Amino acid sequence: MKMMIKNKRETEETKHSSLVIRWVSIVALTITVSFVIFSVVVYQIVSRQSLNQQAETSNNVVVTLDRTLSSIPDELEISNVIPSLSPSTRRILKGGPAINEKDLRNNAFSDNLISSISNPDINVAVYNKHNEVVFANGTTTPKFRTFEGSQKVMKVKRNHRTILLTYQKVYSSVNNKLTGYVVVANEMTYYNHLMSNLLHWMLVISIIAIIVFVATSYILVINVVKPIKDMSKVAKEVNADPNSEARIKKLNRDDELAELATSINLMLDRMQSYIEQQKQFVGDVSHELRTPVAVIEGHLNMLERWGKDDPQILDESIKASLQEADRMKHLIQEMLDLTRAEQIDVQYPYEITNVNETVRRVVSDLAMVHPDFNIQLDEDDLPDDTEIQIYHGHLEQLLVILIDNGIKYSTDRKQINVSAGVTKKEVSIIVQDFGEGIASEDQKKIFNRFYRVDKARTREKGGNGLGLSIAQKLVDSYKGSISVESVVGQGSQFKMRFPLLSKKKAAKLRKIEAEKHKNDLPDGILK
Numbered sequence: 364m365k366m367m368i369k370n371k372r373e374t375e376e377t378k379h380s381s382l383v384i385r386w387v388s389i390v391a392l393t394i395t396v397s398f399v400i401f402s403v404v405v406y407q408i409v410s411r412q413s414l415n416q417q418a419e420t421s422n423n424v425v426v427t428l429d430r431t432l433s434s435i436p437d438e439l440e441i442s443n444v445i446p447s448l449s450p451s452t453r454r455i456l457k458g459g460p461a462i463n464e465k466d467l468r469n470n471a472f473s474d475n476l477i478s479s480i481s482n483p484d485i486n487v488a489v490y491n492k493h494n495e496v497v498f499a500n501g502t503t504t505p506k507f508r509t510f511e512g513s514q515k516v517m518k519v520k521r522n523h524r525t526i527l528l529t530y531q532k533v534y535s536s537v538n539n540k541l542t543g544y545v546v547v548a549n550e551m552t553y554y555n556h557l558m559s560n561l562l563h564w565m566l567v568i569s570i571i572a573i574i575v576f577v578a579t580s581y582i583l584v585i586n587v588v589k590p591i592k593d594m595s596k597v598a599k600e601v602n603a604d605p606n607s608e609a610r611i612k613k614l615n616r617d618d619e620l621a622e623l624a625t626s627i628n629l630m631l632d633r634m635q636s637y638i639e640q641q642k643q644f645v646g647d648v649s650h651e652l653r654t655p656v657a658v659i660e661g662h663l664n665m666l667e668r669w670g671k672d673d674p675q676i677l678d679e680s681i682k683a684s685l686q687e688a689d690r691m692k693h694l695i696q697e698m699l700d701l702t703r704a705e706q707i708d709v710q711y712p713y714e715i716t717n718v719n720e721t722v723r724r725v726v727s728d729l730a731m732v733h734p735d736f737n738i739q740l741d742e743d744d745l746p747d748d749t750e751i752q753i754y755h756g757h758l759e760q761l762l763v764i765l766i767d768n769g770i771k772y773s774t775d776r777k778q779i780n781v782s783a784g785v786t787k788k789e790v791s792i793i794v795q796d797f798g799e800g801i802a803s804e805d806q807k808k809i810f811n812r813f814y815r816v817d818k819a820r821t822r823e824k825g826g827n828g829l830g831l832s833i834a835q836k837l838v839d840s841y842k843g844s845i846s847v848e849s850v851v852g853q854g855s856q857f858k859m860r861f862p863l864l865s866k867k868k869a870a871k872l873r874k875i876e877a878e879k880h881k882n883d884l885p886d887g888i889l890k
Contacts, residue, residue: 383581383588390580395573402565409561413554414527418516421529421549424485425514428545432489433536439491439543444498484550489533491543505548524555590620594627601631605638643812652694655687700760700833713876714754715869718783718790719747721755725762726781736770737778744784750869751790751861753841761837762794764830765857769796772855790861797854806847810835 435443488505489498496504505528515530527549535542593611600609610631611624662680671677719742730738751758762781769779776797783792801809812832838845842862849855864872 383584386584386588387577387581390584391573391577394576394580398569398572398576402569406558406561406565410558413557414518414551417527417549417551417554418529420482421485421516421527421547424487424547425529425531425545428487428489428547429531429533432533432543432545435542436535436537436540437542439489439497439533441497444489444543448498484552486548486550488546488548489543490546492541494544497543503548505546507544507546525551525558527551587620590614590624594624597627597631601634605634608635652691655691655694658687659684694829700829711754711757713872713879714752715750715864715872716753716755716758717747718749718751718758718792719745721758722762722781722783722792725759725766729763729766733770735777736773738766739778739780741780741782744782745790746785749783749785749790750864751841752864752868752872753861757837757841761834761859762792764834765794765859768830768857769794769798769855772796773798776854785863788863790863792859792861793856795854795856800851800853801847801849801855802851806849809847810845 431447432439432444435447437443483501486501486503486505487499488496488507490507491497494507508530510530513532513534517528517530519526519528529547529549531545531547532541533543533545534540590611597609597611600607610628614621614624662684666677666680722740722742722745726738726740730736766779766781770777773779773796778797780795781793782795783790785791810831812829835845838859838861844860845857847855847857
């Protein structure tokens with residue numbers, strides 16, 4: 364079984380490594396094909412240009428010979444061809460003395476022809492109409508073959524060398540009759556040497572370039588695949604253990620992979636947070652429900668044994684059970700509110716609330732519900748159009764929690780002061796009571812779940828110790844802060860601060876929210 368698992372892992376690793384092989388192969392093949400095509404094009408261009416130069420050289424020899432031989436009216440023979448080419452030229456061909464300036468002026472056989480046929484690459488042969496050689500230079504005589512038209516140029520391969528053959532018919536300029544043929548064979552030594560060297564160096568450079576390109580592409584692909592493998596490894600660890608703290612290491616790069624790694628880490632952090640919230644929720648609820656469940660169970664056991672026959676005990680047990688059930692109901696609702704408060708950024712990302720309107724409404728409603736309390740509002744420092752990025756129901760919930768908390772722990776002075784103000788960057792809302800106050804050692808703990816300064820008195824007042832925890836989670840979710848200042852016996856002052864929402868940003872959020880609602884409309888409704 365272990366061997367099977369090992370083989371399976373090796374197969375998976377092979378599959379993962381094949382991604383690098385595939386990418387490198389594709390990149391290398393693409394570069395190789397592109398480089399080969401480029402090399403072939405360059406080779407063909409150089410070959411064509413060099414060949415054209417060689418063809419022009421051969422053509423110059425043919426034209427000059429044709430111009431000279433066309434002055435002969437009869438069929439070309441040794442007797443009339445040699446004299447036409449002049450004694451001076453003949454001496455050069457046979458190694459005689461140099462041609463003097465007078466001979467050159469009178470000779471139709473120009474310097475161009477002399478230099479051309481003196482070129483060891485140029486082999487010239489003159490044939491009569493019976494395909495007999497009447498003139499030749501060099502040691503190799505180009506062979507004659509019949510051809511159509513007045514001229515024919517062709518390439519032939521001999522001993523891995525390219526030779527350029529030019530065939531030209533000679534017509535007499537006197538009677539326009541065919542008198543013979545001129546054959547020029549250009550060995551093209553320079554051309555063959557050039558193309559051979561070019562091909563050699565292209566092959567060498569191509570091999571070196573392909574190796575360099577493959578190595579470079581391998582490094583680039585590894586640079587891309589390695590972060591992906593790291594992401595995969597982290598994903599496997601988290602999948603195997605949802606509580607794992609494994610995260611993708613920071614990539615020292617500024618591209619899409621770094622952005623992806625950051626997004627994955629944020630997603631894992633959020634997932635871990637949800638898991639912790641779930642565990643804490645289950646732990647807190649089970650801990651807090653243990654007492655009311657035990658109370659209800661105790662009363663039911665007592666009723667089952669003998670209390671149902673005693674009307675007084677029956678009435679007390681029913682009232683106590685109902686009270687504990689009601690407390691459980693409120694506890695569960697508060698726990699749900701606390702859980703929702705930790706996911707505000709997902710549920711209400713674009714909500715905007717007018718602070719003035721909300722504070723007035725909440726204070727007015729609570730003043731009507733608690734007529735025995737003097738709930739005052741001071742909003743002189745808050746403009747009517749002050750807005751913050753928060754869901755209006757949550758701002759109402761925050762005010763209710765703080766005002767209700769002040770009412771719950773009030774003493775003789777039944778007064779609650781609510782004030783609101785604004786600075787350049789933030790909006791502050793203060794709720795002040797004149798009740799029992801909170802000791803300094805307890806002020807940092809009151810926002811913890813289920814924390815009660817005086818557990819006995821708090822339970823009498825119906826509290827579960829979750830109100831301030833919900834308030835802190837709500838405020839934190841909206842990028843705000845909440846703090847408390849308190850003196851025992853004199854009361855407490857809770858202060859909330861939220862970032863002030865500019866008109867420009869508020870307009871942008873309203874536009875996004877409008878687009879969202881427009882897109883959420885069901886089919887059939889006018890959008």
